Amino acid sequence: MSTSTSYGVPYKPKTPIVTTFDDLLLQLDDIRYIRVQWADPANIVRYKVLSRSYFVKLLHSSRPSITMASPAWFSAGLAFVPDPDLMFNEWLYVFDPSSFRKCTYAPGHATIMGFLEHKTPSPSGGVTLDVCPRTMLKRIVDDAQTLAGVSFLAGFESEFMLLSATSPEPVFVNTAEWCYSRKIPAHSAEAAALEEIADKIVESGIELQMFHGEAGRGQYEIVTGPMSPLEAADALVYTRELTYSVAKKHGLHATFAPRVSAHDLCNGAHLNLSVHTTKPDEARAADAACAPTLTPTERSFLQALLTHLPAICALIMPVSASYERTREHMVAGGPYACWGTNSREAAVRLCGAPGDHRFEVRHPDAAANPYLVLAGVLGAGLQGVKQGALLTFADIQKPLAQMTEEEKNSRGIAVPTTIVDARKRFQEDSCVKEMFGDHFVNKYVAVNEILAQYVSAETEEASLARLAGVY
Structure with a gap:
């Protein structure tokens, strides 16, 4: 039996290939x-x-x-x-x-x-x-490298649902649960669609790691490999467009909407990222006990990300339905900006072996622009790296249901529970203003309010159906 603590495939940033x-x-x-x-x-x-x-x-x-x-x-x-x-x-x-x-x-x-x-x-x-999401993300990535000697790898897990009909109510292709063999039965329409989606992702040059059945009715997940942040966002847009098109070919409707039905689970777009430094990290004892397997750079990044996570919720969870995923027991990010080793209830899940850790940011969903998701998350964390922020948030270590209110408050900050509250925090946070500028912040809030009207209807189910048609 091996005594090694290492596992998984190690990934390191590569020198980008310049295309003309x-x-x-x-x-x-x-x-x-x-x-x-x-x-x-x-x-x-x-x-x-x-x-x-x-x-x-x-x-x-x-x-x-x-x-x-x-x-x-x-x-x-x-x-x-x-x-x-x-x-x-x-x-x-x-x-x-x-x-x-x-x-x-x-x-x-x-x-x-x-x-x-x-x-x-x-x-x-x-x-x-200053209103271009790709430009913002590129600027933050370039600043990280130039000012702090830090680079990132990022990848997304895409949850979506396959429907055989969308009206008068959604009809899911399958009702089997998480990873059941019956979730992807051979010779079924869903199996044919999923295999072609996987084949086309591989043919495109994007690394496909896996696909599998998720817990919700008709719900599946595609996981692609880590890339530089701008490449990762481009690849996510491509993967979603590919999924829509191939599903259509097989007579199905694919939707990545945060929620499709009030009676079903939600879809997320979990962001996996790793922080890499070109400069040797100096030992820092002051906060080492909080996360002994993280480097000082990773601890500073995590501290600032959690501090400003409530303010960037407007970017990463931009519609009302997104906030169903912040309730306790939803195992989708939860109501607190906190972190935990292998915790799927935490907003940030620490994954991977020591020396090869990655952060899984669990709140984002597919209604969010992936360039803005990455710009917000990386930009917030970068503030901590530049300032040498000390990690004060402790590993939650146990399920939220077993924690007292005092324990929850000591390990995290409550995140917004509505998009209205999220917009307010987005506008008030000084880090957000420094990252994006007042001009973009005001324009984003204005278009987010228009989006809320666009996806709303007379009933909750009608609103969710409209959301499923947009995303």
Whole structure:
């Protein structure tokens, strides 16, 4: 019997491969159409389809991009944030060649993401737009490396439900429970769809780790491998689009919505991340007892993340249905910003062997823009790393149901229980304002309020059905 404490596959950050527009020209042989794609702050994924010939012409231009009507960026449905500065403005969406990926689920198609920029330099001299989620995430990742010598790996667990019908009420393809063999019976529509989804993810170059049946009716989970943060967010958008498309091919409807029915479990999008430093960590005894297997850098990151987690809930849980997952006993993040070794009730679960730990942030769901999720989580944690914050939150060590109120309060901070409260905390937190700026904070809150109206209906079930149609 082995006495080693190591287990699992170790992952380390890799030097990124620089992709140029010239490189893209070599990948277009079997491509007829390019989907220029983006996820707006409400996490509604949209794209425009360009012909190959026009895309090639754009690649040879001085700034390969398409124009973007600024009102559409802060909208849900046909409702827009009422801002004169947005209504009569237009931006550029400049292609990011590193995001190019062939659509294995749509032969002849490829997808590319981009960065929002001003058409002409602003008075301050720059073209960068402070409302672009991909730009924000890239800035925070670059700052972490430059200012603190820290890099990250990130990956997502995607929970979703497969439905055979959506109205007048959802009809789930399967009622078997967590990992039951009957959850994915051979020769069934769900098995065929799941296997094709898995095959297409692998063909795309994204690492598929596993898929399995989850506990809810018709609920499944896909786990993909760790990547750099920007790549991970791009891969998550791609994986969801792939899942929708393949499910449709098999006569099914896939939804990643936080909640589909008032009588069923919720869907999450757990974020797994690891913190890596290029500089040797100096021993720090002051807080070592709180988490003896974590490095000082990891402890500082965790302290700041938990401190500011209530403020970034508006980013990672952006709709009312999201807050059903914060109740006790839901095993989905819980009502406190706390951490625990292998605890699925904690907001942050510590996973992995000593020396190869990762944090699983359990509150995010698929209504949240993944670039903003990562920007919020990494940006909050980075504040602690830069400040050398000492970890004061202790491992919860036991189920919340067995803890007194005093124990709960000593090990964590209560998170918002409604999206209204979450918006308020988002606007008030000084760390959030430093990360995102007042301009974006105010715009995000405005579009989040519009989103709330867009997914609401006369009854709870009607609202959840609308949510399932959006996400």
